[in-house]
Amino acid sequence: xxxxxxxxxxxFYWPFHISLPYLPAGIIVFISLVSQSLTPLLLLPLTSPxxxxxxxxxxxxxxxTVHLVISLLLLVLSFPxxxxxxxxxxxxxxxxxxDIHLYPNVFLARIYQNKLNIVSAKFVDNLTQILDPNxxxxxxxxxxxxxxxxxxKFPYLLIIFFLVGIFSIVYRKSYFIYLLIFSxxxxxxxxxxxxxxxxxxPFICYFIYQGLSFPLLRVERAIGSN
Amino acid sequence: xxxxxxxxxxxLFLAFITRFYLLGSAPAGLYxxxxxxxxxxxxxxKTGADEFGKTFPIIFRSFTDFKTPVYIYLIVPLIPVFxxxxxxxxxxSAVFSLLTFPVLFYLCYRLxxxxxxxxxxxxxxxxxxxxxxxxxxxxxxxxxxxxxxxGILYFYKALQxxxxxxxxxxxxxxxxxxYHSQRIITPLVVLFLVFSHRHxxxxxxxxxxxxxxxxxxxxxxxxxxxxLNTPGFLARASTLNIFANQSFLSAIREFFSLYFSYLSPxxxxxxxxxxxxxxxxxxxxxxxxxxxxxxxxxxxxLKSKIVSHISIFLFLLLVxxxxxxxxxDPYSSIRALPLVIPQIFIISYGIYFYFKNLKSYLLSxxxxxxxxxxxxxxxxxxxxxxxxxxxYHRASYWDYGWNQVANVLKTRPAxxxxxxDSARNEPYIHLLFFLKFDPQTYxxxxxxxxxxxxxxxxxxxxxxxxxxxxxxxxxxxxxxxxDQYLVGDVLAISEDQIKRHQMELISVIKYPDGSPVFRIAxxxxxx
Numbered sequence: 001x002x003x004x005x006x007x008x009x010x011x012f013y014w015p016f017h018i019s020l021p022y023l024p025a026g027i028i029v030f031i032s033l034v035s036q037s038l039t040p041l042l043l044l045p046l047t048s049p050x051x052x053x054x055x056x057x058x059x060x061x062x063x064x065t066v067h068l069v070i071s072l073l074l075l076v077l078s079f080p081x082x083x084x085x086x087x088x089x090x091x092x093x094x095x096x097x098x099d100i101h102l103y104p105n106v107f108l109a110r111i112y113q114n115k116l117n118i119v120s121a122k123f124v125d126n127l128t129q130i131l132d133p134n135x136x137x138x139x140x141x142x143x144x145x146x147x148x149x150x151x152x153k154f155p156y157l158l159i160i161f162f163l164v165g166i167f168s169i170v171y172r173k174s175y176f177i178y179l180l181i182f183s184x185x186x187x188x189x190x191x192x193x194x195x196x197x198x199x200x201x202p203f204i205c206y207f208i209y210q211g212l213s214f215p216l217l218r219v220e221r222a223i224g225s226n
Numbered sequence: 227x228x229x230x231x232x233x234x235x236x237x238l239f240l241a242f243i244t245r246f247y248l249l250g251s252a253p254a255g256l257y258x259x260x261x262x263x264x265x266x267x268x269x270x271x272k273t274g275a276d277e278f279g280k281t282f283p284i285i286f287r288s289f290t291d292f293k294t295p296v297y298i299y300l301i302v303p304l305i306p307v308f309x310x311x312x313x314x315x316x317x318x319s320a321v322f323s324l325l326t327f328p329v330l331f332y333l334c335y336r337l338x339x340x341x342x343x344x345x346x347x348x349x350x351x352x353x354x355x356x357x358x359x360x361x362x363x364x365x366x367x368x369x370x371x372x373x374x375x376x377g378i379l380y381f382y383k384a385l386q387x388x389x390x391x392x393x394x395x396x397x398x399x400x401x402x403x404x405y406h407s408q409r410i411i412t413p414l415v416v417l418f419l420v421f422s423h424r425h426x427x428x429x430x431x432x433x434x435x436x437x438x439x440x441x442x443x444x445x446x447x448x449x450x451x452x453x454l455n456t457p458g459f460l461a462r463a464s465t466l467n468i469f470a471n472q473s474f475l476s477a478i479r480e481f482f483s484l485y486f487s488y489l490s491p492x493x494x495x496x497x498x499x500x501x502x503x504x505x506x507x508x509x510x511x512x513x514x515x516x517x518x519x520x521x522x523x524x525x526x527x528l529k530s531k532i533v534s535h536i537s538i539f540l541f542l543l544l545v546x547x548x549x550x551x552x553x554x555d556p557y558s559s560i561r562a563l564p565l566v567i568p569q570i571f572i573i574s575y576g577i578y579f580y581f582k583n584l585k586s587y588l589l590s591x592x593x594x595x596x597x598x599x600x601x602x603x604x605x606x607x608x609x610x611x612x613x614x615x616x617x618y619h620r621a622s623y624w625d626y627g628w629n630q631v632a633n634v635l636k637t638r639p640a641x642x643x644x645x646x647d648s649a650r651n652e653p654y655i656h657l658l659f660f661l662k663f664d665p666q667t668y669x670x671x672x673x674x675x676x677x678x679x680x681x682x683x684x685x686x687x688x689x690x691x692x693x694x695x696x697x698x699x700x701x702x703x704x705x706x707x708x709d710q711y712l713v714g715d716v717l718a719i720s721e722d723q724i725k726r727h728q729m730e731l732i733s734v735i736k737y738p739d740g741s742p743v744f745r746i747a748x749x750x751x752x753x
Contacts (some may be wrong), residue, residue, distance in 0.1 A: 102614050111603075112610040124514050128492035135492075138483035142556035143497060156479055159486060167528060 014153045022195040030202040049078035057182040085122040127188040165211025241352040245320045245361040250313030255626030260364035261659040262288045264315040267301035269665035279669045280680045284449040292458040296404040297366040322372040323361025333379045346574040356511040367563040370404035388435035395439035399446035407549035458681035466553040488547035499559040502623040506611035523576030543568035627735040627743040632660030644695040647714030654690040654697040719745040728753040
């Protein structure tokens with residue numbers, strides 16, 4: 001009963017706090033995971049154009065030509081390149097130019113101060129934000145993200161179950177893992193992944209569920225093997 | 227064998243270069259804590275007492291932040307050799323940082339019996355931005371880490387030869403007063419080690435050694451225990467702890483958020499420490515390329531059979547963030563420095579198994595080619611961030627400029643009084659350091675506290691005298707009427723003030739970026 005209550009809280013907490021426009025993407029991913037089917041993902045670019053790469057990447061891995069063609073078409077028609085890290089601002093370029101003059105030689109300066117650094121730094125920033133458990137359980141506290149509402153996603157006590165449950169990933173099928181990885185990578189190339197990261201909600205709920213069950217599962221297996 | 231010797235020397239060479247290159251001059255400037263520790267050591271050398279007249283303190287009063295004693299006593303013998311210089315102050319950190327390598331290697335090897343894994347751990351530590359920063363500057367945490375690791379190593383050696391328990395106890399006992407966070411970490415580690423090996427330790431043959439080791443530890447710890455209940459001992463804890471100004475439940479949530487931030491990839495691989503002196507610009511505590519190996523290493527560790535053998539590393543992973551998480555600062559890498567060891571080990575584990583599990587001939591050769599390139603790139607990144615960018619962007623945080631001020635003051639006309647503004651910093655300690663002022667004279671002219679109340683009275687002087695240099699706030703009404711030098715930052719001695727009081731600008735000390743940091747002006751009382 002307690003486990004059920006915790007699961008219900010975990011399941012509805014983030015949807016309760018997220019803005020409505022971001023809800024459909026998370027629900028689509030949830031349906032895709034439950035059905036283990038690519039088809040629902042084709043709706044992702046229609047609800048959130050910035051997430052158009054996800055169905056394309058999954059289609060390539062799953063070698064589904066029909067899905068590949070449709071998702072490629074949707075990507076070309078809808079993906080907003082201006083909302084990605086490849087569109088960087090004036091100030092970041094100026095900072096590079098200022099810092100270049102500090103180096104004793106041009107070679108060293110060009111290796112460590114260049115436009116690729118701007119893109120890679122933003123990519124790493126997004127990626128580590130998405131991988132940060134504090135993002136989901138503590139509203140990014142103690143290092144809140146600027147230009148981000150840092151809204152609540154899950155009650156903080158559930159982090160224990162999440163960290164335990166995340167190791168259950170080794171027992172998951174490849175579709176789950178590919179969808180998770182491609183979702184994380186897609187979010188990492190956005191200018192601001194806030195809100196769109198709701199597509200990770202079904203994965204985190206799954207890990208919390210596993211964290212609640214995992215110890216029991218291992219006990220059952222140990223008993224079974226004896 | 228020859229290959230192993232080459233690898234050993236290569237790693238030690240890397241560690242030496244990254245820690246000793248421009249040691250003492252990079253970072254430029256000398257932070258006030260560094261100057262404080264250096265001058266306390268100088269005073270001890272000259273007079274047997276610190277700058278407050280207390281003979282051989284157990285904890286050092288300094289700015290009533292009560293610094294831990296071990297590092298300061300380590301500086302004392304270096305001053306006759308290197309003089310009272312930033313090099314002498316930072317050298318113990320660099321030396322103990324280097325000495326950590328054989329300890330880490332032997333500890334890893336003892337636990338895993340795997341030479342390659344141990345070598346990779348040492349290689350990653352040699353280029354670790356986290357460990358390097360604290361190995362190049364006066365931070366006690368680095369020295370404390372050495373003693374903690376040595377204590378652990380000798381504990382494991384004691385499982386074969388119980389006489390090593392004495393050295394283990396000695397090292398642990400020195401680790402506790404070496405840095406504030408070790409007051410929590412070391413006892414927990416000792417409890418863990420004793421509990422996990424209780425069957426061996428409680429064997430009849432071990433008991434005499436255990437008793438003597440306990441006595442050694444207790445004897446070394448007695449001075450620390452004697453000041454346990456004083457306001458001085460608790461000074462840092464009382465000002466920084468998260469339970470001070472909020473409800474218990476809020477503090478619990480705060481603790482968990484701070485605790486998990488030390489295990490967060492965002493802090494480890496991107497943001498790093500928020501403090502400008504505890505981080506290099508554009509560099510985190512770990513390199514980004516280590517991120518996938520970290521996750522892979524965690525995954526392999528939890529599936530492996532050696533988890534029980536390396537349980538001490540996993541225990542360190544869990545307890546190292548605790549003291550840091552009890553303080554309010556987010557991701558304080560100085561307070562959680564012991565965490566670098568288990569995290570480096572996990573990354574090394576990931577790298578080792580990545581190469582071990584590579585089946586493809588092409589991929590393995592490409593990886594073997596890319597790995598050294600990554601190491602070289604990382605070294606270049608260290609130089610870029612730690613030397614070039616750090617000097618330019620963070621000079622102000624390292625209290626740059628006081629050496630230059632002291633040099634100007636040394637050349638002033640004999641007998642010319644000076645007022646140094648102290649509104650925003652503690653310049654007296656820098657001047658004491660760079661002028662190498664006589665400690666006996668300083669103690670005589672600046673009575674702050676009776677030695678009997680050294681650990682309990684937290685009051686501080688507002689005005690200090692260093693010969694005919696007064697360190698206090700500038701009083702423009704009075705001070706402009708006396709023929710003297712005034713020294714202050716650009717806020718204290720603005721261009722407007724200089725014009726208004728018709729002062730003569732003697733010198734302007736500038737940061738590496740060209741902006742002024744201090745102005746030295748001569749008053750014109752006749753005008």
